[in-house]
Amino acid sequence: MGDFAVEMRDVVKEFPGAARGSDQVLAVDHVTLQIRDGEFFSLLGPSGCGKTTSLRMIAGFELPTGGEIYLHGKPVGRTPPFQRPVNTVFQNYALFPHMSIGANVAFGLQMKRVSKTDIEQRVKEALDMVRLPGYEKRRPRQMSGGQQQRVALARALVNRPEVLLLDEPLGALDLKLRKEMQLELKTLQREVGITFIYVTHDQEEALTMSDRIAVMDHGRVLQAGTSLDIYEAPNCRFVADFIGETNFISGTLVSVNGQEGEFQADGLKIIAMVEANVKPGMPATLAVRPERVRLTPTAPGDTPNAFVGEIVESIYIGTDTRFAVHLTPTVSVRVRRQNVEPIGMPALEGPTGVKVWVSWHPESARVLAS
């Protein structure tokens, strides 16, 4: 149990309704999470999913209305934020506008009554670490968004917290800078070895940086796992939909054999992996990623899932070509084919309406509860 940097057990957060007499708002709904020491952990979900509220409860800005949060095995209870060994990087950075950069970074150390010479040394190191050496005398408003972001990071990390909480810290940056900072943050996290808990609504960002991700929606954790788990084996429709692009085919699960099962949709018999909570006879959804669907001129012999379809749309986008293929009048799939070969494959190019073999491996598709 003590191995976890942060553990949330059955944590609930209810906010009083905004209007008088309205129902309570359940922001966090019985969340249980275990975050390992030294891990880069992301809370991922759409806005209002409870990810920021969860983070704020770990920081101590909000108190849970149920359950308990543990830091390195110790329950934090109602400990106020200023006594918790965690630090936060705020979405809007929240740098103190009336203090210099040096004073901002030194603030936490002063509160801990670290000696003046140590403070000076550690502030310098922290600013070096975020590649802002010699910026002590500047004011926050004299710096760009990216630089302020780094200062906020330095101000938090200089305290050597047990856990660093980051609340969509890259949200306000432009795309290019954001990509740079993603890699930088990841590298920094590996260097300092501090547990990072990172809140984001950007699935790509989460996949890029995280050791593990928890996908949240409506206050609940739907799935927690590595990027690979989440992307390859989503356990519900929401996760499959939220992370990456997915084809959903509605149908019925006919039978289950071990992890695999037979799925039927509009006369098509599809063999796929079955999520544990789906039982035979239940209406269900088949999820298959566009890049896992192959288009071939002839029938492939390596998979039972091979169907003849008709290309109704084909869009060349440089690295990939995207197709929309009708399998039956009601079932169609989007296909994404990387342009590895020189443009050719005569059967597939050209105008739409071409008949083509559409196939995927049973491991590439999952039957989820609908």
Next chain:
Amino acid sequence: MIQRLRQHKSLQGSLLASPALLWMIVLLIVPLLLIVIISFGGRDADGNVIYTFRLDNYIRLTGYTDNCRSAGDYFSGLWQAITNPAAYDETTNPATRCFDPLYLQILWRSVSLALQTTLVVILMGYPLAYYVARSSIRRRNLLLFLILVPLWTNFVIRVYAWIIILRGQGVLNGLLGSGASALGLPFRPLDLYPSAGAVLVGMVYEFLPFMILPMYTSLEKIDTSLYEAAADLGANPLRTFLRVTLPLSMPGVVAGTILVFVPVMGTFVVSDILGGKQFVLVGNLIQRQFLDARDRAFGSAASIILMVMTLLVTVYYTRRFGFGEEIAPV
């Protein structure tokens, strides 16, 4: 002509500023110059201004009289009056003494009362402004409304209301009296009105909103995430207040101080109504010189002194406290 104007940026600027400049000249600079000129003048038997250049009015304000034979006389009198004012009043003959403490007393009383009022208003206003700024939007609007409602009533009427509260058979003594008799204690009505204390109460009451509003504006602008950031970095509520809230709200405190200190220095209504006839401030002095004594030259000189004192205190204050920038410790 138009062509030339296009070529001269500075000329364009002054032309654009000219309406405002004209306004300033007509309404501010000319009247001010008139006061300065009159303050060096004198008064004839009918109360008209004689335009001369004499320092008599200013000398009179310092308390230097015709009885003085030398500057030494004056300064020894001044020294005695400062070190032991009661003895000086009793032992010296007003008709023959060199130093007349009257005007310097009035000036000192005005400055000291203005400082006291400002201090009390800051101490009372800050928690109130803080509370309003941290309230929900709906409650905030209600509270601001309540703070402003008294201003809808006439200034003089509101000051008179304090007489009803503070006088011998007034509301306050009535309440205290019935409280004391309920407890079976002896009670003698407090002598609250007229007094210097009553003036202070009236001033604080009148000027509190002018302190609260700028303070509120400053406090309300502070991003709440800064409080969270301070707490996150280990600052308890007191240190968060001292390191973050207070410095960031200083512009409001400075603005409020000026809005309160300056008018309190010049006002005469409150002291007139609540202070009794012997409680005279510079404002009362100026008013009486203009309306009763009809010595406009002396009144003007007192006005100039008032202005200079106000300016000195204000400049010192803003220099000393700046506008909310904290000196960086590292």
